[in-house]
Amino acid sequence: MSKKSNSSRRDFISNTIKGGLALGFGLSAVSPLTSCAAVKNIPVAVKTGFDQQPLPYAYNALENAIDAMTMEIHYSKHAAGYAKNVKEAAAAEAVDMTKPLEDVLAKISNYSAKMRNNAGGHYNHEMFWQCMRPKTDDNKPTGKLMEAITAQFTSFEYFKKQFGDAAKTRFGSGWAWLYINKNKKLTIGSTPNQDNPLMDLSDIKGFPVLAIDVWEHAYYLKYQNKRAEYVDNWWQLVNWDYVETRFNSLA
């Protein structure tokens, strides 16, 4: 991945956040998250488009926890497939692809199963790539995010245990999330298949700030059936700067 691509992505994230804030998406400037699906009321500052964005690192950059072949297949086959298929579904269902994908997720119950699976799959993976970076030592959040995690979960270590448990115990294929719920509290949960907390039909609802993919395609080549080992190793890859960016976009 070139420095230019990384720079472009950073610019994109920065600009979308600024755009969100400019539109009044800052938490203090909007109505509270509502208990109904109401994803439309969630101040989404980090928007997602319909096109697959460049991976922000090389396939082998995460080798400490995820092997290069897994990354290549995951990004170029699985995730690329979701990106292709969500655009097919959008074209068939008259979705305006110039608008953020979040608009579709907020009303996903109105669309087809193909849209649900692929809009979710595309959004989740676009976020997942950003939630990771090459290994850093003593990897942990800072600032207001760390304060919020400590306040909500007692300690960073206990938060990791709870989040890890959600990831390890999600039955079958799915995702574990750290998200901001309707009461503006950090919450841990998981979803099946390619569902996510932005979907109006999801059991858990809110704005996601951290995601881990626990589909077998995310880890099976290296870990086989040992999902727990994948989850435990994954912590060294978490891009807390990105997670903080998402968190702070609502703060």
Ligand SMILES: [Fe+2]
């Ligand atoms: Fe995946």
